[in-house]
Amino acid sequence: MGKKAAKSTKKFAASGQLKKTIEARRKHQQIRQKVEGRKGQKNGKSKTRLEAREEKDSDQDVENEPTTKSTKRMTVDDFLSGNFMQGSDDDAEDLENIGSDEESADDDGMDSDDGSFASVDDLETEGELHLHELSKLAEKDPEFFKYLQENDQELLQFNPDAPIDAAASDDEEMEDAEDVVVKGDRLPVLTKAHLQRWQKALLEQRSLRALRKMLIAFRSASHMNEEGQVLAWSIDSSSVYNKLVTTALMYTPVVLEHHIPYKTLANGKFKQPTQTQKFKTLQKLVLSYLNNIIHILLQLTDNEMLRLALSGSAKLIPYIMSSRKAVKQYLKKCLELWSTGDDSVRITAFLSIQKLASSPDESVMDTILKSTYLTLMRSSKSTNAHTLPLINLMKNSASELFCVDHSTAYQHAFGYIRQLAVHLRNSMKIKTKEAYKQVYNWQYVHCIDFWCIVLGKACDVQTEAQASKQSALRPLIYPLIQVCLGSIKLVPNSRSYPFHLQIIRSLLHLTRHTRTYVPLSPYLVPILTSTLLSSRPKSSTLRPLDFDVQIRVPQQYTKTRVYTEGLTEEATFLLAEWLSSVPVHGSIAFPEIVIPVVVALRKSIKSSAKAGTNKDQSLVKILLERIDDSVRWLEQRRKDVSFAPGKMDVVKDWERSLISKLGDAPLNKYLKVQTKIREKRRNLVDKARDGEDEILED
Template sequence: MGKAKKSTKKFNQRHLKDELERRKEHKKTQKLVQKREVKKKRRANGSTEDEGEAFTGVEEIDDLAGFAESKPKGALAKLDLSKFTEADPTAAGDDVSDDEDIAALLEGDEDEDDDDMPSDSDPEDEGSDAEVGGEDEDEDDEEAVFKRELEAVSKKDPKFLEFMKKNDPSSLAILEDDDEGSEDEEGDEEEAEEEQDEDAAMSDAEEPQSSDATVVTSKMLEDWEKDITENQSLKSLKRLLLAFYSASHMESENESAPQTPYRIEGMRIFNKTVTASIRAVPKAFNYYAPIVNDKVAQKSGKKWGIAQVLIKSYLVSLLELLKQMSDPAMIQYLIKESERMIPYFVCFTRYTREFVKELLRLFGSASVDDGVRILALLSLRRLVSLSPPEVADIALKGIYLTYVRNSNVKTIANLTTIQLMRNCGVELYGNDANASYQHGFVYIRQLAIHLRNSMQLRSKESFRAIYNWQFINSLNFWTEVLATYCGDRAEEQPQFCATLESLVYPLTQIILGVARLVPTAKYFPLRIHCISQLLRLSSATGIYIPILPMIIEVLESPEFLSRRPINSTLKPLSLDSQLKAPKEYEHTRVYLEIVLESVFGLLADAIAAQSVRIAFPEWVVPAVLQLRRWRKRAGKSWSRFSKQLQGLLEKIDQSSLMVVQQRNKVDFGPANLTGANQFMSDISIDATPIGAYASSLRKVKAQQRATMVEAEMEK
């Protein structure tokens, strides 16, 4: 064999490992695509079970199946849903928690050009071209690429060629290649002067690399920062950026990262380098590329030609620091500083994607505190508001999948974190109504298809695909989104209500189907979760949902009417962190008493939600009759709850009397729907007898839950 070329050696040292990994991932992706194509062909030939027998046992399934095959209608029919097809479970029958990896989802095509600028040729972009573009081996030849670049620059500035011949070209890889990729085609004379100034500054900053690299000292940092602040010195700015890059890559696992002429030794110098860079560099950027109204004022001209290369260097270092830090206080500090740079991130599509990916990683990390999650959300929300629509799509999809993957409830202490993540996701979905509808339609439809398949197969595996925390918390997420923007904030953002309201019905059908999928006493906790979701949706939106029949079905279970409960000394169970009763709790009195407490609380909330309606006295009659019948049949076995039910019935009678008294004062007939809808609109639900009773039960339950969380945290 002949001697290997210099370019081959460089490629093996810097990119071979990454290239092999990329090819492995590419093969995996090809296999997955092939499997999906086979499944599609089988479905087209009618060989799958999707065309099986009709559902039986649940009336709502016909509507659910129709929604699973539906597309947006009306004005929203023109929205482009093609970008979300990868989320369609018909293409891959995996569970929601097994969707495509978020990191792969957010990578995108890193070889596309940034806005208002020519394509860059910095070392990282070369690596991304190798990953995404699949270029020929000739273009991977670094020696040939470098020669072409050198010839192009030498035509404009021969002095620069002489300088490069005397120095090691790899020592300026981070700034040097970016300079070439950021040249503007304005005036030859201005560009020549600009490049001469930059080369002079860089030649002064340049030092021999590797073992001969200059050790950064406190005096050097102070001088650079002072020179940047007082004189806007380009030379000092580049030196500080090189030192900052070196500091940020001290513990980097990227072996192909270019070397810099400066070396950081010790944590004291590391901290000083980072703080000096964060203090001085953004101010210098504001001189070369000022920010006006959260946007870079001018992305062209001499100053921008100088600034964009330096900005990209700073963003790379900042992102690398975010990846490496583990201390929550330091992470919060870096997120705040990164948020200041969002207008600059938006100028470079690739780094915007990387920033979104990093914020989502921090948002879903189990090792960070709630403060980091909130700051990550705030930065992500601002980034989405300033970025193009494709970035918003990535962020919305990423935050939902991040939430789902981290929504598995293991203890009651997890509920607080999951609730916070859900609230954060709901906030992010309040930026764009059309984008929120597209994501909501795709993922709610995905849940409907999972439920339809489970009801067709009716096996343990299919039930397990529905009865898990990821699926239930997905329902919780979309319930909260629709309850917020179609209810709580409907008056503030009417366009959201008008756009998202069409999703309320299919989501309600899915929740009803999940609650009745396995109607046994073992899954009473899951049914209670579903009833809570429907109650939240109905109360917020004002849309009537028949919740009382589902509650009374639980009360009329044989567990309470005919079967004798087993006495047990087990400790009380929290239904908030359970989807089914543990085996040792089944049929025990302690378990059934907890179920009755939850059912009576939901019963009071469901009746209270209708207590200011003009038809409340007549509406509540069937429920009152059934509750009195249950009290007569099961009251002796459940004496404590019989007394509680008696108190509930008294509050219902008092509320009915209150509505009748108010109704006697009205001066309109039943045909006046506007007057009927506005009936008792000035009276709060908590002001009614049943509303006050339900509120007191909620407060007691909240106190019990807080006590259990504290006890769990102390363990």
């Protein structure tokens, strides 16, 4: 009779882990048989070699099994028949560790052939070559072809008529399989020879077997020097590491595109590959690979490698859409790089998010829009001269996502604009310093500006004309304008003028693109009159205030000459921009619209003979002269008008012809000159800030 087994051994069998181990071993033997069978058919060799190798494998499997003195000589049948023996407590701990390890592997999406993904080899086509695809690679994937020309030129030098040495290929397969066997505590060292062999198989044969090996090696690269990780390869050279990462990122999408292609629809969205057994098998490999890419993104510091990892992973998106967890993890990492990386990395991360947004799944689009907006808000808490360009990049790129599907974006835009209105209403009711801070902060300013950019892009007149319909977002223009004007009127003191100018800039952007008339003169003219009528400002040695990065004037700048002159210059420019906009200057009633502006400014100039500064007065006088010139220019064209104001259709036709000639108006010419002067000054300041040798002149 057999001896009784230990409780730990019995527990191992009852948990089902023994059955998994046996099935995994049988799968491994079946794969060996297939390889040897193909090799025997091609080379005409006898079965004795296969049988000898099977005997050798079985001997090795027995040797590699975790055995004890009491179970060493038992067969599988004896083990399953009951009558187990008792063993030591150490055995119980070892078996429990095995179970926990396998459970953690299952959590990572890997089962018994888990780490090796051996089932992928069953999909391999026998000796199939794809050299005809290689010849068309320049047209099909120019980016990958360019990479091969620069890095692996020898792989492009192939002979389509040359026979394939299948036996050599199988020998390499067996050698690689034997290399992965761990001998003691030492792992096989990955070399460039391995990579070149895999590259050749991937490029010429689209080999799934080579793809599996390469991605297993990629996992070893992504989890290097980490405790508790079971790795298949040791990588000792940085050049091999870089070559492996680059090869995996460049070659994997090409192979997947061949075996499980997806379609790109006419609207720019993609259609996922057909749910075949081949796709289901490869999807496990792809999900594991994507998880390793996300992990390696945490380690990479080189911007070039980060861009390569992001662009390479974006090509995997059609294959991972069925895994919601993978999509969320990937989106989270892309948003992190989009909000914190270098400019080039931010753009590449956004392109990856944009690829994710081209999914036909509406729930994915909802998640992307919400996560993108929240990331933008968190990144805009603090604004200075260095962070402003990055925040503007984020706002412009995020607006592209909200303009993909206007109907889906409407729900988010409505909710977030309403949120801004609620903050404004609370501040108007409570009227405390803390309540005002809910509105007078950088997050509020950037949110206002972001929605002006989104609506300006979605409701652009030319875009709607091409689509022959109005955007679904157009109804949100009016409530957004009301929120903007309400926030300007909340605190009308002089220290808050920079905040007012920020909101007015956003409204001008919205006006310029949607051609919506917004009465901004009541908010700009008081700024100019206050500077003209104020007591003579005191001189100071403070440097000029940058109104682009200010929402509240520092206390030391109040009533100083440098602040007054800068405020007058900024308000004058914005007023000129508003007056020259299409809704104002393109109206047949332009001479009547500007009357209140001209009267108020001239009255202020007359009253400021002993106040203000000469520079303030000269800036306003020049603007008034250009306004008068534009009024005469428009009145000259109104002389030939023979229709009454009530005929709106005829009026609109006349205004359309006027809009095409606005570039010749004196006010528009003045604005172009002022814009060039401001851009030149801005470039000089940026260069000086970056430490370049530039002389700043007044």
